[in-house]
Amino acid sequence: MKRWFACVLLVLGWAVQVDALAAGVATVKIGGQTVTVSFVGQDARVDMPGTSPGYLLMRGGRLYMVMQVAGQPLVMDGAMLTRMMSRRAKAQGSPDMIGSLIRLEPVGPKETVAGFPGQVYEAAYRDEQGREHTGRAVLGTQPEVQDLTEILGQLALLFQAAAGQPQAAVQQVVDALHERDAGLLAYGDQFRVELLKTTPPAPGTLDMPAPPSPDLSQIPLGLPPQ
Template identity: 30%
Template sequence: MFRPMILALAAMLAATPALAGGIATLEASGNGRNHTMDVFWLDPGTVRIDAPVEGSYSVMRDGTFYTVSTMGGSLMVLEMDDSMRDMAEGLGQAVGAELEKHRATSVESITATGATETVAGIKGEVYEVQWTDGTGTARTDTVVLTDDPLVLELTRAMAATGAAVGEPDDPRNEALEQLGLGVLSSGSQFRIQAISGDTPPAELFELPAPPMSMQDMLRGHTTPGQQ
């Protein structure tokens, strides 16, 4: 569900100092629908994304990505391990042409238009990003970028989740890294609705039960603490 979101944000990685933590509400589009999600972070390796589906969320701790959900009345914590990455890669191959439209192979230019736009109370500059996707098609995205430190923190935190789930490096990362800019919005795909520098409580990032692997789940196993 979050793959397009994570791809879009990972593509917009920018350099930033050490994270201080924060909270943001994001609006994203995917599968023809718009949805919102809340993001909490303490540092680059500690991020939580609350899903639009009540009771479902993802946590990244120490560079490892976990999904938390309820299935058949049972609480399930899945660790993103190699088997899950292989499964995700297999699904990606099944819909390869569509995913290739989101994967950049090169960036031709990032150009300021001279226009400005205020997003979530933060003034940003409008840029056009010209890039080539995995099918060889030239594309142009209109994005709103800023050097606001808090937005840079959010951008890096979300990009880190992309790396944790095994997303490949994107050439747009280095391009924006050189500019030192974070993303306020990217076309109709992503937009920050609200953002604050409030430090979220550490317990938000605790796992509610011991994690299972994909193989455990396929075998029908549960872990202690799961009912």
């Protein structure tokens, strides 16, 4: 999962200030996985059914992972989460991680995604090995689409910061989307918004269930939910 959040969310990343009243619930397909994103203002929760024994929580500009262990909530901060995920996924690598954005240009046709009309763009970027890639993106200018993209972008930035990775490529995408006043509806077969509602999530959804735990480095990576 780290690879998709680090790769795909980096393609999304931008840094417009979220309206304090912005709220919504979205279903997003990332690679072959479907996640649910719930947000209010700058706080958010990402549920990953079937792929994780817990969920991601972003509160106050910090990233956490919430799990159930022996029937009790266990909360890891972002740096600890990144270290554990890095140990699990270090053999996978990310050969197509974006290194620099080359262009993001409209190519003519319109496309509706999740009920939102969007403009089709061609995106081209160079990966960290210097190889060029092109992809088809659909951008929407609707405020709720921009709000969702902002939340996902903040998650990407927090992952990068926790992993100690450079963010220059993120800033390039930030600037490109700023110039277009747009958010991302779809990108190739890697990302697609399937549902987006401006209804606030249920009360308590974004609450911190317990204080962050101390060093969890001894917890087995394959620990199943209880």
